[in-house]
Amino acid sequence: MRFKLSIVTFVFGLVVTSAVGWQVSMAQEEEYILAHEDVFGNLRRPQVGFSHETHVDKLEDGGCGKCHHAPDDKTGQLGYIDGDEQPCMECHGLQKANRIPALREAYHANCTGCHRDQIKSGNLQSGPTTCGGCHRKN
Numbered sequence: 001m002r003f004k005l006s007i008v009t010f011v012f013g014l015v016v017t018s019a020v021g022w023q024v025s026m027a028q029e030e031e032y033i034l035a036h037e038d039v040f041g042n043l044r045r046p047q048v049g050f051s052h053e054t055h056v057d058k059l060e061d062g063g064c065g066k067c068h069h070a071p072d073d074k075t076g077q078l079g080y081i082d083g084d085e086q087p088c089m090e091c092h093g094l095q096k097a098n099r100i101p102a103l104r105e106a107y108h109a110n111c112t113g114c115h116r117d118q119i120k121s122g123n124l125q126s127g128p129t130t131c132g133g134c135h136r137k138n
Contacts, residue, residue, distance in 0.1 A: 030052050030053045031051050031052070031053075032052070033050070036089065039089065039103055040103075046135045046138075048134045064082075065079060066110075066114060067110060088106060111127070115127040115129050
């Protein structure tokens with residue numbers, strides 16, 4: 001009887017773990033292009049290739065909330081809401097609106113800001129901090 005219970009528990013755990021892993025893996029594309037020509041029109045610089053996997057692997061404090069944030073309805077403060085990861089364009093438009101920066105400025109501040117913070121903390125293997133470092137021609 002104990003053996004059967006152990007097997008059932010093991011199988012149940014395996015199914016739950018697989019389902020959660022599948023859900024997380026489907027949440028974000030691993031590699032994608034940041035271009036948003038529908039927002040910006042013709043791009044002045046090359047589009048940016050972005051590796052979600054690379055960034056998730058390097059995030060420590062703040063985790064997904066470093067990029068994915070939303071205002072808390074109660075406090076109004078920005079924070080990470082697990083399972084409610086919205087695309088940046090959901091809140092950030094072409095132009096600044098009230099205190100919400102425009103999409104271009106939000107990307108630049110968030111990406112290069114994090115890369116600079118990494119360098120300040122001693123991680124010299126951080127991402128690029130200049131325009132040409134992200135906007136690279138094929």
